[in-house]
Amino acid sequence: MSSTTAEPAEHAERRHFPPDPAFAEQANGTADLVEAAAADHEGFWAEQARTRLTWAKDFDQVLDWSEAPFARWFVGGELNVAVNCVDRHVDAGNGDRVAIHFEGEGGDTRTLTYADLQREVAKAANALASLGVAKGDRVAIYLPMIPEAAISMLACARLGAPHSVVFGGFSSDALKARIADAEAKVVITSDGQFRRGKAAPLKPAVDAAVSGETTVEKVLVVRRTEADVDWHEGRDVWWHDVVDSASDQHEAQPVDSEHPLFILYTSGTTGKPKGILHTSGGYLTQVAYTNAVVHDLHPETDVYWCTADVGWVTGHSYIVYGPLANGATQVMYEGTPDTPHQGRWWEIVQKYGVTILYTAPTAIRTCMKWGDDIPARFDLSSLRVLGSVGEPINPEAWLWYRRVIGGDKAPIVDTWWQTETGGIMISPLPGLTDLEPGSAQKPIPGISAEILDDEGQPLHDPEKVGYLVLTKPWPAMLRGIWGDPERYKETYWSRFGPEYYFAGDGAKYDADGNIWLLGRVDDVMNVSGHRLSTAEIESALVSHPSVAEAAVVGATDETTGQAVCAFVILRGGAEDRGDETVQELRNHVAKEIGPIAKPRQIMVVAELPKTRSGKIMRRLLRDVAENREVGDVTTLADSTVMDLIKTGMSGSS
Numbered sequence: 001m002s003s004t005t006a007e008p009a010e011h012a013e014r015r016h017f018p019p020d021p022a023f024a025e026q027a028n029g030t031a032d033l034v035e036a037a038a039a040d041h042e043g044f045w046a047e048q049a050r051t052r053l054t055w056a057k058d059f060d061q062v063l064d065w066s067e068a069p070f071a072r073w074f075v076g077g078e079l080n081v082a083v084n085c086v087d088r089h090v091d092a093g094n095g096d097r098v099a100i101h102f103e104g105e106g107g108d109t110r111t112l113t114y115a116d117l118q119r120e121v122a123k124a125a126n127a128l129a130s131l132g133v134a135k136g137d138r139v140a141i142y143l144p145m146i147p148e149a150a151i152s153m154l155a156c157a158r159l160g161a162p163h164s165v166v167f168g169g170f171s172s173d174a175l176k177a178r179i180a181d182a183e184a185k186v187v188i189t190s191d192g193q194f195r196r197g198k199a200a201p202l203k204p205a206v207d208a209a210v211s212g213e214t215t216v217e218k219v220l221v222v223r224r225t226e227a228d229v230d231w232h233e234g235r236d237v238w239w240h241d242v243v244d245s246a247s248d249q250h251e252a253q254p255v256d257s258e259h260p261l262f263i264l265y266t267s268g269t270t271g272k273p274k275g276i277l278h279t280s281g282g283y284l285t286q287v288a289y290t291n292a293v294v295h296d297l298h299p300e301t302d303v304y305w306c307t308a309d310v311g312w313v314t315g316h317s318y319i320v321y322g323p324l325a326n327g328a329t330q331v332m333y334e335g336t337p338d339t340p341h342q343g344r345w346w347e348i349v350q351k352y353g354v355t356i357l358y359t360a361p362t363a364i365r366t367c368m369k370w371g372d373d374i375p376a377r378f379d380l381s382s383l384r385v386l387g388s389v390g391e392p393i394n395p396e397a398w399l400w401y402r403r404v405i406g407g408d409k410a411p412i413v414d415t416w417w418q419t420e421t422g423g424i425m426i427s428p429l430p431g432l433t434d435l436e437p438g439s440a441q442k443p444i445p446g447i448s449a450e451i452l453d454d455e456g457q458p459l460h461d462p463e464k465v466g467y468l469v470l471t472k473p474w475p476a477m478l479r480g481i482w483g484d485p486e487r488y489k490e491t492y493w494s495r496f497g498p499e500y501y502f503a504g505d506g507a508k509y510d511a512d513g514n515i516w517l518l519g520r521v522d523d524v525m526n527v528s529g530h531r532l533s534t535a536e537i538e539s540a541l542v543s544h545p546s547v548a549e550a551a552v553v554g555a556t557d558e559t560t561g562q563a564v565c566a567f568v569i570l571r572g573g574a575e576d577r578g579d580e581t582v583q584e585l586r587n588h589v590a591k592e593i594g595p596i597a598k599p600r601q602i603m604v605v606a607e608l609p610k611t612r613s614g615k616i617m618r619r620l621l622r623d624v625a626e627n628r629e630v631g632d633v634t635t636l637a638d639s640t641v642m643d644l645i646k647t648g649m650s651g652s653s
């Protein structure tokens, strides 16, 4: 890549939002915390580990980095993760506090207090043990968003059996590959799941995935939709048979701080999926800390809701482990935001009095597309913190989120992190930071990042695009790729040498020293020697009043090397005037960024290809833009989207 300066988008509104003094007064994230972390990195994390978690045996060393890049945190310490997330809250007298308000897509509800959760997790742990699961065995979990997903994860943690959660939307092939890689002994699934008002089967995918040679001995099946299922005597067992009848008393054994907690496969890019390995003490410390400080969680008074699926790392860290370690009361919702109507999420916020909402930019842009009048029908005044994760949030969507959902007052935390980092790394602190729409801003206390140029030199010039790296080990960092230590070193610790964790994201500083994340490095384009970021052009397109969502890719071009190709979804109400619309949008990008960024081609589409966690799969759009056969679509939320786009393409030329 060249180090050409990318022009900043000249957004009409360059507004900052200073923290509200009343909010700052009660905030968990304080200036003292920032100071403490800067003064003593390891001492700071030791303090977080000791004050936020309950250890069965204290640790005697904070960090062992002698085998870098393989870290060991809180060496010698012992704890049980499930005990930290459940039992200790009951022991502290909070058994009656609601842990989970479950809302099914069809409107069925279930309330689980911490005491209920303790009983359910103990039963599930006893049942898994009776099926032969012991410490160290791997368990695959392929479930919809129902309480049993969290209960299963915690039951595994209780036994010290690492889980591998696979999205309920993934195909049997994807499931099979993940089961094989982790050599899972048991799979936990359900008969089916409710999506968009219909029951969709899940168990057949498991049946296909475990047919033939397999490591799987038992399949534990939750009844959810009551659909008929094929039954394999001797292998399949019903949850309601073995879990419901199990004892609700279970003695949990502490595990070593470095005992594996879970494997989670990263999706999206090409090649064999990577089984990202996380362990116990460091991971739990960082997710508890960030959930308290970044989301500003006050467990006695807040009602927290993270809209992610548990099959995504966000569901692991910010539905299950972080909030439950902190004793939070949270909402868990099974379905889609528009079932049975487009106000469903806001109805849930109103119903439970949600105070903290954590979601993804793609969801925010979708709600923007549906129009302001939908959220306006509900009382959203309980919301006091809003969070964003998964992609850069463009300033337009940020401002909409704050105004329409946050009542023009709730701070937004734009949180940058990855499956590999385990927990939040770069984010504003809601009581402390002067908020800058569109930027994730600064590493949180305890985390250090830099932006490097092609030669690996620190880049401090504002607006120059470089590579984001992390410069110090952190407690929730991945401990490796399951079964492939070389790939771990090669992927993350070789691009700029062993000192720097290479995140794979493009980034730049602005004049105030805020970090702007610019998308995956593979998605950065080079047009006539100018480096352009997909995120910036997309942001410029979305700042046009007719555009709801945009995806930009670089397609090979004979004259310019690469050319900008854009795919856009228009907002509800915006008319598609064919060439006129396209011209207007091209000119808009030229005006916002510069003529060099003007898309060669703009396609108006109805949908964009996204993973289940809402990330646009640009490589598939690149295939379309370069007239190639479309690649692997198994991790798409809806694989028919690509057919729609291809048909649209041939029709429009």
Ligand code: 6R9
Pocket (backbone or CB within 6 Å): 266, 313, 314, 388, 389, 390, 391, 392, 393, 414, 415, 416, 417, 418, 419, 420, 440, 503, 504, 505, 517, 518, 519, 520, 613
């Ligand atoms: C948590 C999660 C990681 C990649 C990451 C980056 C993108 C996530 C972001 C963001 C800009 C943010 N990403 N949060 N980009 N601003 N606030 O998403 O994990 O699924 O592993 O994806 O997502 O590109 O490298 P994961």
